[in-house]
Amino acid sequence: MTLFRRPKRDCNWLLADKENYGNITPGNFICASDSTEFSDIKYNCIAWAVGKNDEFWWPRKLGGYFWPEGLLSEPLNRETVENFIKAFESEGFQKCDGPEFEEGFEKIALYVNHLEVPKHAARSLPNGNWTSKMGDGEDITHGTLEAIEGRGCGKAKYFLKRNNPECKKAIHPKT
Amino acid sequence: MMVKQINRLAGNYATQPSRMVSGGIRYAQIVPQAAVNIPKPSIIKIEKEFPFDSEIYAPSTGSYARMKKLDYSSFKLASTYLFLAHNYSQLAYKPTTFTEPVEDVQRQWAGYSASYASQYFPFLRNSNVAKSIAKICPEVATESLAERFEELKEKWQKETSFHSSLGEKFTNDSYISIIGMGVFALPFILNDLVENPAHWFYALEKIVGRDMAEGAKNYAEARLKWLSWGREHDIV
Secondary structure: OOOOOOOOOOOHHHHHOOOOOOOOOOOOEEEOOOOOOOOOOOOOHHHHHOOOOOOOEOOOOOOOOEOOOOOOOOOOOOOOHHHHHHHHHOOOOEEEOOOOOOOOEEEEEEEEOOOOOEEEEEEEOOOOOEEEEOOOOOEEEEOOOHHHOEOOOEEEEEEEEEEOOOOOOOOOOOO | OHHHHHHHHHOOOOEEEEEEOHHHOEEEEEOHHHHOOOOOHHHOOOOOEOOOEEEEEEOOOOEEEEEEOOEHHHHHHHHHHHHHHHHHHOOOOEEEEEOOOHHHHHHHHHHHHHHHHHHHOHHHHOOOHHHHHHHHOHHHHHHHHHHHHHHHHHHHHHHHOOOOOHHHHHOOHHHHHHHHOHHHHHHHHHHHHHHOOOOOHHHHHHHHOOOOOOOOOOHHHHHHHHHHHHHHOOOO
16 A cells, blocks of 8 residues: 655655745745654644644534634635634634734734635744644744745735743744 | 446446456446436426536546536436446546535535445445455456545645645545545545545545544544444444
């Protein structure tokens, strides 16, 4: 049986996938975690955005996937921004105006496609960079939100923030 | 035996005598025009209007069925024949045009595939699906379907593994085609789940008609529940 595995710490697929990740270059991101067969799939970008790596967050009522209790299960590809924002709010985030670094806060950027359907989320790091779980693949650190914009993730359009005393200074080492 | 079954089940649908193709595997051939000869709704009890146009295409013969707002009965009948044609004649059907939510189509396809297959083929109600299929038609069961499953699976993973969105993963063409294989896909999916973690829960739920991992909050828990169910039914 064919095993679908990628080598550990191999983000080359991102660079190769110009169709979906046209903005990615070797200089604007780094691989941040190992890509192992099982850990790839047990969490996704939405869970990672709220700081979890043992749940797969999606508004789908189906065994194996998680969505905060009381929030709507939505039809595939017709998920709504409002529902995702409520999910983030359940973890203490609140809507804010933009992605700019604010001392004492960590932020989430919600990416949507041209139909306003959520496709991805990234979380700011204490040093001002961003972290993203890329599909079934690795976590990466990227200096800008634009670095992963495109057909794969959509565009960063909605922003939320919550208190995090560790976020003290923007460094942006990779930008 | 397989050809006789198809002839009997197809009823008015004309079939040609079996023929030999490369590899010496025996196939039944559904005549293209027969495959699109959908019974007129007037002779079938209309249960509910089918709410959208759809088109099913078998590229190996050029046969296709185009259904424009048929009633459910007609759709079920057409689906059944195309399902049989696919699984027993190796015609690769492919749902190609959906003007309504794909999820609804998936549910219909999976449900009809499973219920009709078990209705017409009692062996599918038995516990070990894979062995039963192999007993009746070893070529189809062990090689062709396995190859088709692997091909679709790899294409699906290649096209969606970079997405976090379950919408993107579950509405992918190849994933839909795997669901369309119905109960025949179960042994392949479940055995794949043993070896490789992948997002099979949606396909399993659509094919089986129930979420056997209901309530599982994470991937590992759901995987164990589905594999336990598969072992209980001797599919894994």
